[in-house]
Amino acid sequence: MKCRQEFKLTEGKKERIGVYVCHCGGNISDYVDVKKVVEEIKKGEPNAIIVKDLMFDCADASQSEMIEDIKAQKLDRVVVAACSPKLHEATFRNMAKRADLNPYMLYHADIREQSSWAHEGDMEGATSKALAHVRAAIAYVKSAEPLEKIKSETTHSVLIIGGGIAGLRAAIDLSRMGVNVMLVERSPALGGHVAELGEIYPYYTSGPEIVKGLVDELKGRDNVAIYTNATVMSYSGYLGKFEVKVKVTHRQPGSEYSEITLHVGSIIVATGFDTYRPPKGEYGYGTVKGVVTLPDLVKALGDGSKELIYEGRRIREMAFIYCVGSRQKPPEDGGHANLYCSRYCCNAATSQALTIHRRFNNVKIYHLYRDMRTYGRNELMYEDAAKGGSIFIRFDEDHPPLVAEDGDRCRVTFWSSLIENQPVDILVDLVVLVTGMEPRQNEELNRTLSLPAGSDGFYKEIHPKLRPVETNITGVLISGTAQAPRDVRETLSSASAAAAKAASFVLKNELELDPFVAFVNPQACEAHQECIKECPYGAIELVEELGKKARVTSAKCKGCGACVAVCPTGAIQLKGYTNMEIKSMIEELAR
Amino acid sequence: MADKPIKSDPGFVDEVKALGGINVEACFNCGTCTAVCPLSSGASSFPRKMITYTQLGLKDKVLESPDLWLCNYCGECSKSCPREAAPAETMMALRRYAISQYAPPGFSSFSRMIYRSRAFAWISMILISLIPLVLMLGLHGPINSSSVLMFTFFPEHYIDYIGITLGVIILGVMLYGLGKMYYMTTRGMSGFQGEGHSANGIKWLQEFTKTLFKEVFIQKRLDQCNENSKGWRERLNSEWFTHMTIFWGFIGLLITTSLGFLIPSAISVPLTNGLYIPVTEPIRLLGTLSGLLLVYGATRAIINRVNKSEIYSSHTYFTDWAFLVLLLLAGLTGYSLEIAYYVNSPLLTYALLTVHLIVVFDLFVVAPFTKFAHALYRPLAIWVSRARQYIETT
Amino acid sequence: MSTHAFEPKILVFSTNIISDPGIDQAGMSHINYPSSSRILRVPCSSMIRPEFIIHAFESGFDAVFIAADGGDCPYLSDCSVRTARNVQRASEMMKENGIDQSRLRMAGICSVCSDAFAKGVKSLYDITKGLGPVRSEGHDRAS
């Protein structure tokens, strides 16, 4: 990583500051005595070469005037006191650029939203506040350093971990964008769980067909490398430059495996989910004959026979029990419980019911559910299943159904609040437990990547709405069911979204990041390592060569400054918000 | 959960569907039907719970519930059902089911068959009609073609004998049904059967008379269904009014006919001579007016059904038609008979008499299995339901 | 200095993305709050060093208001926890220096939480007014 940061030495030189106070056509000057502010600055600030009040700072003419001033007066620092920086900071930074002034040598002080408008009728108060803000801005630019966006070369390739539909979809997108893709799959075949599914409503297509469709799109693309039987061993580096070691097990006898090293700019984790396995005895699973899980049923439906037969038993009546392994009560005894809803199961179960109704005559299915969560248009599927011979009965968390053997059939006793919890017995040939999704048991990989997981055990994004595919490790992205339970379409969406983010990292050969990152003053650092503990992004490390000093990897730093607050010696600081800058601003604001 | 589990009958839904619960499976138990029902109250839950019972195959719960009969089939529920599950139809189908189940063993399957098979229904109607026809062909007296001698053609006491025999059978069937219904709807309810029964005797009687007056005589519940039509004009056009005309017309005719049986000397002697009864004679007048009401009501009801103007009449079964059509026919043939009699057209009179008697015969034979059955079951159900409420609140 | 003429100076730490827009919003809605407040923005409230807060009191501020990100922080989901911990540390330092700890307040201010901000600053203003200038406290005697 080459950081093109240049520090100009400004010591000994006299700052040449331009200050522009805006009237905003009266919006400011009605309650802030702009003329007085200008006079006070002129009086008290000898380094302010130019102090002007303008009707509209943001007007084109005013900007041109500022550019002229900067060039003619060789101004090296500018303060603009106007409206909220949210509105025009970018405008004035651009102006500075056009005047060949480093845009970070400009400070935009707010004297409208936070002065004139906030203190109407209090001209004195508003004026003194505005004046303080302008003085603080001057103090800031005095100690400001020119900053450049951090530029970093990136490797033009992305590693995708997991060859299920999420991994495949992300690979297609990236490959078509011209990004090199390396896909690592642990098992011998691609497709993950979807490859095992039968017909999926409402798509009217089977799992293997879905996988084939995606694999076909990848075939013949010369910038994609797929490694099956491969696992990630270790990784190092940062956004733009990750180095990942992968162990590939060979199919041919002889050499058992080989280890390869991949260099990638970003990593997409698409490792999928595990199906919930009910413990022995949960709703008679493993103890009552004829109690199976939904995936078992799906496999049994795959053979295309005319009659529904399961392990020699002709099925005429069956019961689905929902929320097995999902929406469980919080464990009092600290035992294992999945509190979350697995999202896909209601839809998956009703879809299988529809398949059964369509393929076999006169099969009755009792659906014992807690809330039917056939969201969106899946509601139609629920309706169709009901009309096709499915009976839906709601049961309460506190009264789960009981499953027992009854001759060669199963007897299910349930209590439904819809009929005042009177117990009802139904005799069925098969009980299907609609099992949910669980986070993939993948300890080795989790140790290697050290990605944070949420309370539900799935990988955690930084923010579900702002940064939905990014993790605490900049450049490592998550997608698909590794992040949360999802259906096929939603999984494809999140995979493509991760691909977009990865592409934005690696498409350009050079990454541009905001310059507001942490840096360490080695003289002051005493290796307390508080900052390392504080940083959630792993951007800080202790470097032995420098004599045990902390060092920041700018590409990993997000610029929150959490490390700044905890450093006992003040050695670690944030560019653009240095301790010096802040302290001098505080002093001016207090005047 | 100490209760013994109820057994579910997985075939019940199909049975109800065959009886007209056209879309019962579509229901997702949201309760809108109950919420909009003008008659549902905190104590009686329908139609939603009835539908849930049906979906779950809990037929005994259905038969045990008097609530089934509280419904007046106004159609509000079907109009507002978000799944278009037509709850009103299911309620209707469940009543058909109940009628068949309350009937004595042999009649039970007969009634199920006439609901389920249109062909069977037609054939049985024809066969039933053959009985009076054969009887008339075999028993009729001399045919006087010069002047109308009705009771020479078919002696009145024959009519009485046949009528009484038929009446006893029908009454038996109905009493059986009522008894079974009473048994099913009240079992498990303390205070109805076994101990404490007699203790509430007077209260029961009070409730019974209340029921009789409110629900049978003025049919307050049905009027509630038309709660939006408060003006007299609307009332006259309402279902309630149609129903009242049919009801009172029928009762009126029942009374006149019964009086004819009970005091034959008062009427039959002058009748034998044909022309001696003046139209103003009270019983005669009652008969005429009742007939008018009946013809009016039946016609209106049929028009409603033909127009399918309202949801409540948009799904109609053979048995629904049968009762209405027979009612109308009975009325029309009755009046035609009188006209033929007055214009002194002997052959026409004899023919119309035959037809009239066949229609009336049919009407009585099928009564326990058609919509007429509700005339017996509904008041009982309302009474039981009131009594239940009383028990629950005390 | 007579106490009734005393105008407490309040330093407000705001954050670029979350609370500063909230404070802007107060101005836009013309909700008034004490004009003796001064606003200093940082990227995230978790970067505020306790030392900054002490420095504020040393420089003459009578109170410090931390307009924290709360749960909306774009950098850290546990931003409030970290900020609160730092504020706690600052509070302890204030105690050591003999500064009344009620001069320091932290509140989560979202990007449209103008009411909460104005109320928070006003009540801090009132409290500080009762306490008198910071220079009258032990801190001055200690230094």
Next chain:
Amino acid sequence: MTELPEEAYDVLVIGGGIAGMEAAIDLGDMGFKVALVEKEPTIGGKMLLLSKVFPTLDCASCISGTKTSTVSHHPNIRLLTYSEVAGIERVDSGFVARVTEKPRYVDASLCTSCGECEDACPIIVPNEFDFGLRGRKAIYIPFDTAVPKNAVLDLDNCIYCMQCERVCPADAINFLQVPKAHTLRVKAIILAVGFKLFQAEKKKDYHYGEYPNVLTSMQMDRVVAPTRPYNAVIRPSDGKEPQNVGYVLCTGSRDRTVGNPRCSQVCCMYSMKQAQLIMGSLPTADITLYYMDIRAYGKGFEEFYRQSRDMGVKFVRGKVGKIEQKPDSNLTVYYEDTEGSGGMRKADHDLMVLSVGLLPNTEVAGLFKNVKLDLDEIGWIRIMNETRSSVQTNIDGVFAAGCATGPKDIPDSVLEAGAAASQCAAYIRGASASITAHEVPAGI
């Protein structure tokens, strides 16, 4: 109408809501030139108007606010607000879109959003951004967090009193503005046209629009938002603080009587969210949700549902049959407590909120002139092959994201926008640039 010279972009994004903004930013960040067209005078869509958003209860404007400002300052994004797409034609392998920019009668480059004009204007009309809960002037800044933050003059309601022109310190008012016709040549299109709310008037038994204290959920979201119209949680009829609020879930969803049998996906969650927010501002208030199934299916949703119950939000399983108004403007709801003993029940509330469902913006199909955009039975944009791609429409090079293809919550919309950006980029790159084979280690 001023005809402007043709401009070329890589991608045209139609719709400046959260999905459109996200897609535009993603593409812009990848280096593509994007034109973003929004028909309202401001971007941010419906999300920007919301209070806090589930399941994390972060404030909507904190999230979409960063997006709106990114969009407005992004070097690769050309933003056209108050502009409507008049027609799109497929030309060669790309598209030519004609976009009409409506006159604001305010020079956006001069306007400083000071609000003087707004204060001077004598005309008050209902404010569409507050869903009619309060008024706005004929010349107005749509709302405080609007981007771009410029005044706009609604000529339909203007009486030409010229007060605004007189008071504007920047001389930005210009009555002589005319519509501008933009012609945009683009390689691909992303449709992010969002949704319409179900018109609650159609559910006659709930008497929305007739009873003052029956609100829609969108209005309620404004009432509880920090930028709320009344600056307090109060009910409209008499300004009283509601103490007993009821929510009718599935208003206009899962309901064949109004022609929408589908579930709207978000109503359960936003209703619970509002319940929690109301409890926050009115701790003594009772909140009851009348529901059929609680669809808390997303990440963290079930936990949110449990939290709502723990907070004391009442959940009654039963759809409300009808609402009646009492003389004191309180409301009686009729429902069946399907989990209780059954039977018709009545409950009194002083405020009822209808959790209205989401319906499609079907006009989008009419934008395409020489190609036909495929919609599904309800009118949402149909995705060609959902098991292959979640965003590809039936027209090559046209992608759809967010609620344009069906109701969706914000996290899903954001993800889908990212997906659309990704596949759009893949489409453009795959179509134009030849993919150079990079040296890759041998695979299978």
